[in-house]
Amino acid sequence: MIIDDVPEGQYPVVVVGTGFGSLFFVHRQLQLQPAAKILMLERGPFRSWETQVSEGYNSPIRGRDTFKSTGVPKPWNFTIAYGGGTNCWGATTPRMHPNDLQLRTLYGRGQDWPIAYDELEPYYATAEQIMDISGPDDLHQISPRSQPYPQPPHRLSAADRVMKQAQPDMHFALPSARSRVATKQRPQCCASFDCEHCPIGAKFTAHNGFSHILESPNVLILMEADVMELERSSPSTVSGVRFRRHGREQRVGCDLCLLGANAIHSPAILLRSGFDHPLLGRGLNEQLGFTVEVLLDGLDNLDGSTISTGANYSLYDGPFRAERAATFIVFDNHFPFGLRKEFGRWRQTLSVRATMAEELDDKNGVSVDERGDAVVHHVGNSSYTERALDHFLEDLPKVLGPLPIEKIVPKGRRRSQSHVQGTLRMGAGPADSVIDSGQIHHQVRNLVVVGTSVLPTCPPVPPSLTAAALSLRAADLLFG
Ligand SMILES: Cc1cc2nc3c(=O)[nH]c(=O)nc-3n(C[C@H](O)[C@H](O)[C@H](O)COP(=O)(O)OP(=O)(O)OC[C@H]3O[C@@H](n4cnc5c(N)ncnc54)[C@H](O)[C@@H]3O)c2cc1C
Ligand code: SF4
Numbered sequence: 001m002i003i004d005d006v007p008e009g010q011y012p013v014v015v016v017g018t019g020f021g022s023l024f025f026v027h028r029q030l031q032l033q034p035a036a037k038i039l040m041l042e043r044g045p046f047r048s049w050e051t052q053v054s055e056g057y058n059s060p061i062r063g064r065d066t067f068k069s070t071g072v073p074k075p076w077n078f079t080i081a082y083g084g085g086t087n088c089w090g091a092t093t094p095r096m097h098p099n100d101l102q103l104r105t106l107y108g109r110g111q112d113w114p115i116a117y118d119e120l121e122p123y124y125a126t127a128e129q130i131m132d133i134s135g136p137d138d139l140h141q142i143s144p145r146s147q148p149y150p151q152p153p154h155r156l157s158a159a160d161r162v163m164k165q166a167q168p169d170m171h172f173a174l175p176s177a178r179s180r181v182a183t184k185q186r187p188q189c190c191a192s193f194d195c196e197h198c199p200i201g202a203k204f205t206a207h208n209g210f211s212h213i214l215e216s217p218n219v220l221i222l223m224e225a226d227v228m229e230l231e232r233s234s235p236s237t238v239s240g241v242r243f244r245r246h247g248r249e250q251r252v253g254c255d256l257c258l259l260g261a262n263a264i265h266s267p268a269i270l271l272r273s274g275f276d277h278p279l280l281g282r283g284l285n286e287q288l289g290f291t292v293e294v295l296l297d298g299l300d301n302l303d304g305s306t307i308s309t310g311a312n313y314s315l316y317d318g319p320f321r322a323e324r325a326a327t328f329i330v331f332d333n334h335f336p337f338g339l340r341k342e343f344g345r346w347r348q349t350l351s352v353r354a355t356m357a358e359e360l361d362d363k364n365g366v367s368v369d370e371r372g373d374a375v376v377h378h379v380g381n382s383s384y385t386e387r388a389l390d391h392f393l394e395d396l397p398k399v400l401g402p403l404p405i406e407k408i409v410p411k412g413r414r415r416s417q418s419h420v421q422g423t424l425r426m427g428a429g430p431a432d433s434v435i436d437s438g439q440i441h442h443q444v445r446n447l448v449v450v451g452t453s454v455l456p457t458c459p460p461v462p463p464s465l466t467a468a469a470l471s472l473r474a475a476d477l478l479f480g
Helices: 020-032 049-055 098-107 117-130 137-141 158-166 211-215 262-272 383-399 464-479
Strands: 010-016 038-041 068-071 171-173 219-222 226-234 237-245 248-259 288-296 308-312 327-332 349-356 365-368 374-378 405-413 447-449
Touching (some): 010 020, 020 038, 020 117, 020 248, 020 464, 038 248, 098 117, 117 464, 137 171, 158 308, 211 219, 226 248, 226 262, 248 262, 262 365, 262 374, 288 383, 327 383, 383 405
Parallel strands (some): 010 038, 010 248, 038 219, 068 374
Antiparallel strands (some): 171 308, 226 237, 237 248, 288 349, 288 405, 308 327
């Protein structure tokens, strides 16, 4: 329930942020402890979905205005509002490949996750149920699954169908939280291609998926509360949370603190609070994205049932990962470069997007300046990722071999993938990470970190389903 003000008392659980990481944790805690009293502090405003659609933007606070940048210029995108990234996201939801969690052991790169895929699998399944994800069950070959997808896969486009026929073990329908069939909360996706402000509410958001959290009298949600610092009563205990609201500084006490303010602002809050660790704020990353237009010869495309329909794993996993990054390939079902101009051939086009995993580089990261403002420093992509891009461009004609191709036109790098990750990584111990395998801070044992900041390596796939699954698991470990 949204509240107007909060008494300065003691709260059993204080949650910072209301995005993916926080909401999935709170959802699971409420299942296990229906009477739990939870206070959520959110920096942004509450914006109904109708307001977001009619005004054409998710939040009046632009993410890029909330931090400063140095180094190689690069956008880092996120939403500051109730629901965080559940508002703006495109709702693409593949799981990670099991080998993504063992990069060090298998390929000598990065670090292993402190948990195995099998441990995460049941939580993936639950997160998929909560978001009513549409996907193909034969994707089991890539990422094993214990349960079928809650919704059938989206209809493949003509280009996907040719690829699926020729490469049944490599080409699949792309899983997404864009409804294939209507549910009580969401109509069927109608492929109208403006997912950031889906005009019909077909994708999962905090608004349509977690309304019970908004309505719960036990969950107090205070909007426009900008958390500045966590206060500690001893080196191992957070005792309170300090925030600024409408020009006034306030404090609440907490027994447990859940930090889910995104991978730029969560580390900034800890740095302002005097937390110290060589990896705190380090390793900010996202995938490198590249787009290609494929002109098709005689194949009318763009007849899939949602904005992006195909996932190709040909360049995803193998011994090559010792030398260059994994690449995940998506077939779009829309036309960012326009339709063909030739008479009768307007649909003979395909947009292909590749995302190359990035290696965490401690030179990329978040710090705070003398005013306490977040400062992002970026040095550019690693050679590991650049090599993957070179190979992608070389290998693409072979990967797309089954298609009737007139021409492949590289369109260039995407400025951002809109995934912000890796600044409070999880790991086996304090030497390699900030938080443990249960997402509890190694030293401060009543501080839990959630969201994509905890990812210790960069998967080539989008991260939010994984962040959701991790939050469900963290809540289970604490309260189950
Ligand atoms: C345009 C776009 C498209 C995307 N598409 C996809 C996709 O298709 N698939 C996918 O997996 N991911 C996608 N993402 C990424 C996805 O949004 C993020 O991975 C996800 O939201 C991260 O979850 P989080 O909990 O770490 O942070 P968020 O969801 O961003 O939540 C952080 C919350 O903390 C709040 N906050 C920040 N600072 C403070 C503070 N000081 N005090 C209080 N509250 C604070 C924020 O307002 C926000 O509510 C997309 C992102 C964008 C921008
Ligand atoms: S493709 Fe269209 S209907 Fe489907 S989620 Fe995106 S905007 Fe909504």
